[in-house]
Amino acid sequence: MSSAEARAAAEHAARASYGRLIAVLAASSEDIALAEDALSGSFEAALRHWPSQGVPENPEGWLLTVARNRQRDVWKAAATRTAAQLDETAAAHDPLDSRESPGADTPPGSYDPLADHDPLAIGERRLELLFVCAHPAIDPAVRTPLMLQAVLGFEAAEIARAFAVAPGTMAQRLVRAKRRIKDARIPFAIPDRRAMPERLFPVLEAVYGCAAISLRQGPDSLAGEAQYLAVTLAGLLENDSEAWGLASLTTFALAWSRTDGFVPLEEQDPDEWSPRLIADGEAYLRKAQPSGPPGRFQLEAAIQAVHADRRRTGETDWAALNTLYTALLVVGPSLGAAVAAAVVAGRLHGPETGLAALPSDGVEAFQPYWAARADQMMRAGLDASACYLRAAELTDDVAVAQFLRGRAVVATSAEESRAPGSA
Numbered sequence: 001m002s003s004a005e006a007r008a009a010a011e012h013a014a015r016a017s018y019g020r021l022i023a024v025l026a027a028s029s030e031d032i033a034l035a036e037d038a039l040s041g042s043f044e045a046a047l048r049h050w051p052s053q054g055v056p057e058n059p060e061g062w063l064l065t066v067a068r069n070r071q072r073d074v075w076k077a078a079a080t081r082t083a084a085q086l087d088e089t090a091a092a093h094d095p096l097d098s099r100e101s102p103g104a105d106t107p108p109g110s111y112d113p114l115a116d117h118d119p120l121a122i123g124e125r126r127l128e129l130l131f132v133c134a135h136p137a138i139d140p141a142v143r144t145p146l147m148l149q150a151v152l153g154f155e156a157a158e159i160a161r162a163f164a165v166a167p168g169t170m171a172q173r174l175v176r177a178k179r180r181i182k183d184a185r186i187p188f189a190i191p192d193r194r195a196m197p198e199r200l201f202p203v204l205e206a207v208y209g210c211a212a213i214s215l216r217q218g219p220d221s222l223a224g225e226a227q228y229l230a231v232t233l234a235g236l237l238e239n240d241s242e243a244w245g246l247a248s249l250t251t252f253a254l255a256w257s258r259t260d261g262f263v264p265l266e267e268q269d270p271d272e273w274s275p276r277l278i279a280d281g282e283a284y285l286r287k288a289q290p291s292g293p294p295g296r297f298q299l300e301a302a303i304q305a306v307h308a309d310r311r312r313t314g315e316t317d318w319a320a321l322n323t324l325y326t327a328l329l330v331v332g333p334s335l336g337a338a339v340a341a342a343v344v345a346g347r348l349h350g351p352e353t354g355l356a357a358l359p360s361d362g363v364e365a366f367q368p369y370w371a372a373r374a375d376q377m378m379r380a381g382l383d384a385s386a387c388y389l390r391a392a393e394l395t396d397d398v399a400v401a402q403f404l405r406g407r408a409v410v411a412t413s414a415e416e417s418r419a420p421g422s423a
Helices: 003-026 032-053 059-076 088-092 125-132 140-151 156-162 167-183 193-214 223-237 241-255 275-287 296-308 318-331 335-349 351-357 367-379 385-393 398-418
Strands: none
Touching: 003 032, 003 059, 003 140, 032 059, 032 140, 032 167, 125 140, 125 193, 125 223, 140 156, 140 167, 140 193, 156 167, 156 193, 193 223, 193 241, 223 241, 223 275, 241 275, 241 296, 275 296, 296 318, 318 335, 335 351, 335 367, 351 367, 367 385, 367 398, 385 398
């Protein structure tokens, strides 16, 4: 087996099993940081051994056994952390190995070698772990970032971008949260369905964050699994409007996700969108029938439904979007929503109105602001090249940066053509 094949197998195991392995390793000690270190070491061992020995029949059991050995090394000799010997015999006979492996038709996340048959059990292992991280004793401000890192496997820098904070700040928050879990002996225990309502909001935020981050990462990302988690969660809760709103929102996002570079949604050909996913998104949105005012995820899903309707009508209903964004800014105000609302205002009432509506606080390093400002300036006949270039500098998405630099070139050419004496 080549090193590339071994790395691909390890990456697949990480995507499928990272969160559940962390939960098992941290269950006895409540030390998430140690669990992460041990699991990281087991993945390093996999990359060393799998190319020559082949991928084991049960990669998850192999990784878990090696990580447990590394934990024991730390516990036995805190001062001298001797690397654990790779116990392939133990890995081959790990209790997980006797369980049936998931087949090719098993839905993402549904296979759980550790699951029991408790009727109150949540049943989907990653959702259970997300609810673990929503424990009331954990700082509310860090619950969702902790889920994104410890359960869904995102790097601190990726989470920081999603929350519009400095990477160092987010890393410090996560370290403090893990230290508090260890020092306060917060139980790393799986809750049952009775705990879901009171812990729900940060879990919804984590699934939303998983979708938002993944959609920027390309076709091999977790975007599809985020949608699966959202739909599964909504089904478990049955009548929670916000959960169905999130299921709808993540489904619409998949309907027009692309693998051939970046194209703004309004410039995409709607005939290329997935009619099946659009129909599913609309069906989930119909299930989100609130007893009171709609929530944030319902409104965001409704916004996506308006965009999806362009496939049927050939036009975007900017007035409907304006109404929905006005409501969203009341229910769930955010910098991103304010920028998007300004863009809609510009389409509806002209780019000058859009420019005036753009927020001014906290936008210096907020990439969507500069992209939106550049677009409005371009439409108003102003020189937008500098704003496009600033937006390109602030993104780490190569396709987005390439698109924005291309727009900067177009903006420069347009400005030169307007200059006195130009042909």
